[in-house]
Amino acid sequence: MARAISVRLDDEADKALRTLEATGLTQSEAIRTALLGEVRHRRRSQELVAEVAALEADDADREEMLAVAELMKALRAPR
Numbered sequence: 461m462a463r464a465i466s467v468r469l470d471d472e473a474d475k476a477l478r479t480l481e482a483t484g485l486t487q488s489e490a491i492r493t494a495l496l497g498e499v500r501h502r503r504r505s506q507e508l509v510a511e512v513a514a515l516e517a518d519d520a521d522r523e524e525m526l527a528v529a530e531l532m533k534a535l536r537a538p539r
Contacts, residue, residue, distance in 0.1 A: 467491075 469477060480490035515521055 476494070477487065477490055480494065481487060485493060
């Protein structure tokens with residue numbers, strides 16, 4: 461079910477809305493697109509934080525990463 465809302469835009473938000481509207485979106489489409497995009501961005505950020513935490517907690521992965529770093533260092537040309 462669609463729900464109508466009202467919002468007060470500051471100059472920056474108004475400019476952003478006009479930019480989206482310039483692509484051919486209606487005001488409603490632009491606002492919906494921005495809201496959904498922000499939610500996707502925040503979810504992805506949370507997923508990345510969780511993925512980093514899982515990798516940091518993985519001792520075997522950390523050991524392998526250090527081994528690869530040592531190998532790369534050994535293969536580096538002398539300076």
